[in-house]
Amino acid sequence: MTDVTGLKVGVLGGTGPQxxxxxxxxxxxxxxxxxxxxxxxxxVAAAAELGDGVTGMDNQGTAATADLVLVAVxxxxxxELLTSLRDELAGKIVIDCVNPLGFDKQGPFALPVEDGSAAxxxxxxxxxxxxxAAFHHVSAVRLAExxxxxxxxxxxxxxDDREATDLVRALADAVPGMRGVYGGRLRNAHQVEALTxxxxxxxxxYGAHAGIRITDV
Amino acid sequence: MTDVTGLKVGVLGGTGPQxxxxxxxxxxxxxxxxxxxxxxxxxVAAAAELGDGVTGMDNQGTAATADLVLVAVxxxxxxELLTSLRDELAGKIVIDCVNPLGFDKQGPFALPVEDGSAAxxxxxxxxxxxxxAAFHHVSAVRLAExxxxxxxxxxxxxxDDREATDLVRALADAVPGMRGVYGGRLRNAHQVEALTxxxxxxxxxYGAHAGIRITDV
Numbered sequence: 133m134t135d136v137t138g139l140k141v142g143v144l145g146g147t148g149p150q151x152x153x154x155x156x157x158x159x160x161x162x163x164x165x166x167x168x169x170x171x172x173x174x175x176v177a178a179a180a181e182l183g184d185g186v187t188g189m190d191n192q193g194t195a196a197t198a199d200l201v202l203v204a205v206x207x208x209x210x211x212e213l214l215t216s217l218r219d220e221l222a223g224k225i226v227i228d229c230v231n232p233l234g235f236d237k238q239g240p241f242a243l244p245v246e247d248g249s250a251a252x253x254x255x256x257x258x259x260x261x262x263x264x265a266a267f268h269h270v271s272a273v274r275l276a277e278x279x280x281x282x283x284x285x286x287x288x289x290x291x292d293d294r295e296a297t298d299l300v301r302a303l304a305d306a307v308p309g310m311r312g313v314y315g316g317r318l319r320n321a322h323q324v325e326a327l328t329x330x331x332x333x334x335x336x337x338y339g340a341h342a343g344i345r346i347t348d349v
Numbered sequence: 350m351t352d353v354t355g356l357k358v359g360v361l362g363g364t365g366p367q368x369x370x371x372x373x374x375x376x377x378x379x380x381x382x383x384x385x386x387x388x389x390x391x392x393v394a395a396a397a398e399l400g401d402g403v404t405g406m407d408n409q410g411t412a413a414t415a416d417l418v419l420v421a422v423x424x425x426x427x428x429e430l431l432t433s434l435r436d437e438l439a440g441k442i443v444i445d446c447v448n449p450l451g452f453d454k455q456g457p458f459a460l461p462v463e464d465g466s467a468a469x470x471x472x473x474x475x476x477x478x479x480x481x482a483a484f485h486h487v488s489a490v491r492l493a494e495x496x497x498x499x500x501x502x503x504x505x506x507x508x509d510d511r512e513a514t515d516l517v518r519a520l521a522d523a524v525p526g527m528r529g530v531y532g533g534r535l536r537n538a539h540q541v542e543a544l545t546x547x548x549x550x551x552x553x554x555y556g557a558h559a560g561i562r563i564t565d566v
Contacts, residue, residue, distance in 0.1 A: 241536055271565070285564050288547065316550035319458055324547060326540035330505065331563075333533030340565040347502050347560040348488070349551060 134302035141303070142166045142198025144191050144205055144213065147178045150229060151204030153275025154267060157283075157307045159184035168194030168201075195220035200227065200299070202267065203254060207232040207243070210250055214257045222260035225296045227303075228321075229267040231328040239333055242326030249321035251290065264291035264300045265321040266312070268328055271341035282309030285343035288324050290315045313346050351519035358520070359383045359415025361408050361422055361430065364395045367446060368421030370492025371484060374500075374524045376401035385411025385418075412437035417444065417516070419484065420471065424449040424460070427467055431474045439477035442513045444520075445538075446484040448545040456550055459543030466538035468507065481508035481517045482538040483529070485545055488558035499526030502560035505541050507532045530563050 141158055143151040146167035155165045159182055167182070168191040169175035175188030195201055195217040205213055207230050214221075230250040232243040247253040251265035266289040274280050287304035289312050291297040301312025315324060327344075334342045358375055360368040363384035372382045376399055384399070385408040386392035392405030412418055412434040420443060422430055427447050431438075447467040449460040464470040468482035483506040491497050504521035506529050508514040518529025532541060544561075551559045 238534060238536075240533075242540055274565070290547075313551065314554045316457075316547040317455060319455075320543070320546050320550065323459055323540040323543035326537070327544060329537050330507075330533040330541060333537065334530065334563060334566060337531045338566045342566055343564040345562040345564055346548075346551060347562055348491070348557040349555045349559055 134299050136299065136302045136306050137162055140164045140166060140197065140199045142168055142194040142201040144168045144194060144201055144203050146194075146204065147174050148204055148206070149272035149276070150267070150270070151202060152178055152182070153272045154202060154204070154270070155186060156182050157275055158303070159186045161306045161308070163303075163306060166194045166198055192217065192220060198224070200225040202227045202229060204229055207250060211253055211257060214254055218258055218260070221258050224261055225299060226254060226258060226261045226263045227267065227300055228254045228263060228265045231268055231325045233329050239336065240329040242329050245322065248319065249325050251318050251321035251325070255318055262291070262293045262296040263318065264289060264293070264296050265318060265324065266290065266300050266304065268324055269331055269343050270310070271343055273341045274343070283307060283343070284309045284345070286310075286345045287312045288315030288346075289313065290318055290321050290324060292317050313349055351516050353516065353519045353523050354379055357381045357383060357414065357416045359385055359411040359418040361385045361411060361418055361420050363411075363421065364391050365421055365423070366489035366493070367484070367487070368419060369395055369399070370489045371419060371421070371487070372403060373399050374492055375520070376403045378523045378525070380520075380523060383411045383415055409434065409437060415441070417442040419444045419446060421446055424467060428470055428474060431471055435475055435477070438475050441478055442516060443471060443475060443478045443480045444484065444517055445471045445480060445482045448485055448542045450546050456553065457546040459546050462539065465536065466542050468535050468538035468542070472535055479508070479510045479513040480535065481506060481510070481513050482535060482541065483507065483517050483521065485541055486548055486560050487527070488560055490558045491560070500524060500560070501526045501562070503562045504529045505532030506530065507535055507538050507541060509534050530566055
């Protein structure tokens with residue numbers, strides 16, 4: 133199994149619920165985490181709140197300092213942010229967990245994405261990075277809830293670079309109860325991102341914080 | 350819980366692996382099943398092979414006789430078949446489990462669908478039917494394998510008609526180990542169909558017959 137302790141993981145958009153929740157779980161697992169945000173003050177405040185050695189920087193400093201980054205920003209700012217960090221992220225593994233979704237009176241739905249998916253947009257904007265897609269379906273509520281010590285959920289990890297997807301799987305495995313499962317090439321990322329709309333519909337119907345598990349693996 | 354015994358379930362394309370596998374499990378659960386096929390001879394032969402009171406008819410007879418139908422034909426013939434059965438299927442619940450997928454040297458991928466998804470195409474072509482989408486992710490290999498008596502998998506059931514999705518969920522619940530989970534409106538069917546490409550990629554990587562479970566529900 134790939135060793136992920138000693139890695140510096142940067143979380144772009146780490147003050148949002150998904151990024152902050154994953155930062156918390158990784159920090160508890162002994163991984164060094166940097167929270168990135170547009171605002172260094174908010175990043176430092178979130179890091180202090182998390183404890184466990186988490187530090188805070190602006191997104192640019194986070195991208196430059198981290199060994200690999202999770203992109204956890206809102207879809208609206210996704211393309212612009214990644215374009216601005218092309219040099220800082222060169223040569224690094226990038227994990228995209230962004231779900232391009234819309235909401236109307238009938239609930240959540242998947243937005244059409246010109247490049248196919250957020251992850252494919254990232255790959256296009258970051259030609260010198262090793263882009264993967266993962267952590268779309270992990271409930272931010274459950275991540276934040278330390279009274280749930282084991283998350284019992286699978287993380288689909290997509291990408292075209294085997295070494296990169298293996299390392300990202302190991303980052304999922306590092307969180308108690310979580311398991312990284314290879315989930316296909318990046319061209320199959322759209323449906324994984326879009327499935328989050330179904331999980332939100334499930335949450336509304338059942339009053340749950342749904343995730344997925346892959347059976348027979 | 351909705352009672353599904355006494356229902357006559359027609360399986361269009363019931364000589365293919367997915368349709369035949371579900372027919373087998375439903376028949377074992379005491380549900381009356383009609384196998385439909387373009388060829389009445391092949392339908393009758395498949396029905397005889399399954400036993401348990403399963404009968405075989407051509408697709409038109411199946412659609413006319415059944416109380417509700419599962420559409421399990423290849424994507425290529427989907428639109429044409431449903432157009433031809435518009436009258437027979439009027440007023441009935443239709444379950445679409447078709448996955449529009451392509452394959453090339455890099456493996457499986459989701460095909461673009463003009464109407465958004467196979468299920469939405471069905472809803473457009475069958476305006477007098479109650480169209481739902483379900484049973485996309487159940488392994489045909491596991492369905493056929495009676496040495497696996499319990500399938501331990503969830504079935505996402507999508508649709509805009511609550512009574513129809515409840516009945517289809519009950520049809521999933523009728524199979525030991527299987528569970529029907531409401532999975533959202535029909536406009537969110539594309540990603541559920543397309544996710545089958547990811548499950549096939551998982552099967553190839555892990556040598557598995559993968560399915561999904563929804564956690565926290």
